[in-house]
Every structure is written in C-alpha cells, then in structure tokens.
Amino acid sequence: MDKNLKRMATMHRMQVKGLELFYQNGYYNTSVDDILKSLSLSKGAFYHHFQSKEDFFISIIQNLIVQKVYAMLIEPVEKCDNPFRAIESCFDNALETAEHNNMDYGFILSNFMTEFNKRNTEITTYLRDIYKVWEVNLVTTLQRAKTDGYLERHIDSEAVATYLISSYIGIRTLMVEGNCKALRYRYMQQLKAYFKTIERSSLVS
Amino acid sequence: MDKNLKRMATMHRMQVKGLELFYQNGYYNTSVDDILKSLSLSKGAFYHHFQSKEDFFISIIQNLIVQKVYAMLIEPVEKCDNPFRAIESCFDNALETAEHNNMDYGFILSNFMTEFNKRNTEITTYLRDIYKVWEVNLVTTLQRAKTDGYLERHIDSEAVATYLISSYIGIRTLMVEGNCKALRYRYMQQLKAYFKTIERSSLVS
DNA sequence: TTTTTTACCGACCAAGTGGTCGGTGGGGTG
DNA sequence: CACCCCACCGACCACTTGGTCGGTAAAAAA
Numbered sequence: 380m381d382k383n384l385k386r387m388a389t390m391h392r393m394q395v396k397g398l399e400l401f402y403q404n405g406y407y408n409t410s411v412d413d414i415l416k417s418l419s420l421s422k423g424a425f426y427h428h429f430q431s432k433e434d435f436f437i438s439i440i441q442n443l444i445v446q447k448v449y450a451m452l453i454e455p456v457e458k459c460d461n462p463f464r465a466i467e468s469c470f471d472n473a474l475e476t477a478e479h480n481n482m483d484y485g486f487i488l489s490n491f492m493t494e495f496n497k498r499n500t501e502i503t504t505y506l507r508d509i510y511k512v513w514e515v516n517l518v519t520t521l522q523r524a525k526t527d528g529y530l531e532r533h534i535d536s537e538a539v540a541t542y543l544i545s546s547y548i549g550i551r552t553l554m555v556e557g558n559c560k561a562l563r564y565r566y567m568q569q570l571k572a573y574f575k576t577i578e579r580s581s582l583v584s
Numbered sequence: 585m586d587k588n589l590k591r592m593a594t595m596h597r598m599q600v601k602g603l604e605l606f607y608q609n610g611y612y613n614t615s616v617d618d619i620l621k622s623l624s625l626s627k628g629a630f631y632h633h634f635q636s637k638e639d640f641f642i643s644i645i646q647n648l649i650v651q652k653v654y655a656m657l658i659e660p661v662e663k664c665d666n667p668f669r670a671i672e673s674c675f676d677n678a679l680e681t682a683e684h685n686n687m688d689y690g691f692i693l694s695n696f697m698t699e700f701n702k703r704n705t706e707i708t709t710y711l712r713d714i715y716k717v718w719e720v721n722l723v724t725t726l727q728r729a730k731t732d733g734y735l736e737r738h739i740d741s742e743a744v745a746t747y748l749i750s751s752y753i754g755i756r757t758l759m760v761e762g763n764c765k766a767l768r769y770r771y772m773q774q775l776k777a778y779f780k781t782i783e784r785s786s787l788v789s
Numbered sequence: 790t791t792t793t794t795t796a797c798c799g800a801c802c803a804a805g806t807g808g809t810c811g812g813t814g815g816g817g818t819g
Numbered sequence: 820c821a822c823c824c825c826a827c828c829g830a831c832c833a834c835t836t837g838g839t840c841g842g843t844a845a846a847a848a849a
Contacts, residue, residue, distance in 0.1 A: 548750075576780055625827080628826085
C-alpha cells in the first residue's frame, strides 16, 4: 500500500531537484545524470518513473512551476480590496523574494520560455498556458476594478495587463545581474507613477 | 596582401552564421560542428581563427551584438528633438522589426544574459556592459530632457530608464510567443500613457 | 510458502561534444 | 626556381549525452 507513497516521494524528490538544476543551468545544459548524481539515484530509477527527460520536465511544469506562479503572482492579486495596491504589493513581494535570494536566476517562466522557444513546441505550449492564466487573471482584476470605481472606464484592461507583465518580466531579467535593491526601488516607484495615469482619481473623500 | 582580407572574410562569415545559430538555438545548444556544417567549413578552419568556442562568442559580442544594439536602441534615441517621441518611435520601430520577422527569437541581449547568467561570468560581463551603455544613454537623454523643459525636474531619470528597459525586455520576451501585433499595439499605448505621467505638461503655446 | 509485482541498480550503447594535430595546396617572396 | 607562410582540411581523441535492458531484493498477493 505504501508502495505508492514511496513512488510519489521518489518522483517528487527528482522533480524538485530537477527543477532546481534546470532553473540554475538551463534544461539543455543539465543532464539527467547531474540530477541523479546529486540524489544518489540511478538511471534505472529515473527511467522507471519517467518516459524521457522531456516527459520529466513536463511533469515538473504541471506539478511545481504552475504552483509557484500561482502562489507568487496570481493568488495574491485575486483577494484584494484596491486592485492597484494589491498588484503593487504582489509585485513588490515577488521582487523582495528575488532580491534576498542570492541564488536567483531570474523569472522562472520567462527563462524557460526563452530557452524552449521554437525548439520544443509542446513545452512552449504548457508554459504559454501559465502566462495566459496570469494575463486573464490580471484582466479580470482590472475589469472588476472598473465596476468598483478604481479604474477609469476608458482604459484598455488588456493593454494594462500586457504592460504590467512586460515590465515584470523585464525587471526580473535585469535583477539577475545584481544591484537588485536599487532596481526594485526604481521599478516600484515608476510602477506607482504609471498607475497614477490610469487610476481613477478623486474617488473617496 | 589579400590574404588578410580572406582571413577577415572567413572569420566574419563564421561570426555571422554563429550569431544566427546561437540566437536561434542558444549557445550551449549549438555545436561548433553545426556552424561549420552550414558553412561547409572544417574544424581546422574554425580553430585556426578562434581559440575556443567561448573566444569565438566573445568576438561575436564585440563585433556584431554591440553594433546591433547601438543601431537599434541607442543611436535612434540620441539624435532627437522631443526625447519622449524619440524613445517612442525607437521602441516602436524595434518592435515593428521584430513583429515582421517571423524568425524572431526575442531580444538578443536578454536571451544571452539569461543563458549565461552565473554560468559564464566573463561573457556575462561583456553583455552587462552593453546594457550599461544603453542605460547611461537613456539617463543622459532624460537629463537633457529636463534642461530642455520636456521632463518634470523632480522625476528620477534612472528610475525611468530602468522602467523603460524593463518593459522593453519584457515585451520582446512576450512577443516570441506570437500575437505580436496586438502586443505591440498595447505596449505602445501604455508606454504613451506612462509618459504622460512624467512628461511636463502645458509646454508650448 | 510461493509467486508476482515493483522500485531501483548500473553496465552498456550510439550519437554527439569541444578540441587537437599532422597534413595539403596555392599564393607571395627570395 | 625553391621556399615558406598560412588558410583550410578531416581523421581522431576523450568525454558526455539521453536512453536501454537484464538483473535484484523486498514487499504485497496468492
């Protein structure tokens, strides 16, 4: 009965270590042996649980990467009062985590999107789907912000979402080369300035 | 006498094809043989001209990548009247080029930065230097914009430059997954909205 | 107890990888 | 003419890659 438990535990160990190394070194630059060596497992164990390296990575996307993005960027925005403040603090928290993580290798989603782009369409599709969910979530939040009177009605929610995602991807990419603290401060400052343009002014009193 | 010319020509052919393949498939995922095969050249030719694959790539950065970034993102901004319109049209041109290039694999600089980050510090340094030049150029332009009365004096030029670079990196990363036209339109729309916040209003007549 | 299932082992394989090295042939120089 | 320089050739090397496969031991099922 606990065979299945053991199976899951081993698979999960492999996935966690696999994601760690893929994130650090890139997918193509990390060998299956690298992962197995650092877990003291054998080739046999790996190919007993996964069909191929690609299949393994897809399972990592579905089990780990999706969760990470949800927890970091999607759920914090959903439960909000003022949507702008919610997005601001969500982004700032994410940047803070990155800033204090000296093993930061950038935004996991955009790193892998870049690496797999036009080289593995199946994996690209899985990654793009995560982006889409994020985007849809932002658009929904912004639409709700309109009905709640936080956002000017004439604003193009999809354009705002695109702009937000762009700037976030970019700042995360920049932060890997150091000087994170200043970058984060500057980014948040200008994000707030940007929000001022589209936020509905003179709401309460 | 024209021995040297021939040498330069062959090296240049290798660099151009090398950049093309590195850009498409990534550095670590492109073998020296791949490049040589598509040029009908031999290993001997390659290692006669370059010390190693890494040395080869550094020469590509210095000879080709620097030029591309200058021509695309730095020079167009320098010679400008209204700096905001200059940055807008510079970015829009760059995005247009990407949009109509169906072999677009993203922003060359951020792709390589991501790939080499913490894996090859020497190459990372060369790439970071290009970023720095871009950033300094933007900051200078923005400072001049202040003295010319285009930009509110209290604005943090470095923060604006960081925000601009971030958003550009991000939108270029997003555009590789298609729907470029809409993405470009939305991005430019919000970029202009952002500029409205910081641009000095009621300037002329 | 016997049998079956299954998690895991590790030697092995073909196809690459970056890099080496003894050549070769044609143009320039003496 | 003889000589040398040098761009270029391609077989070769040690090593790594993703993936295979026959085996083993222990737990579950009979």
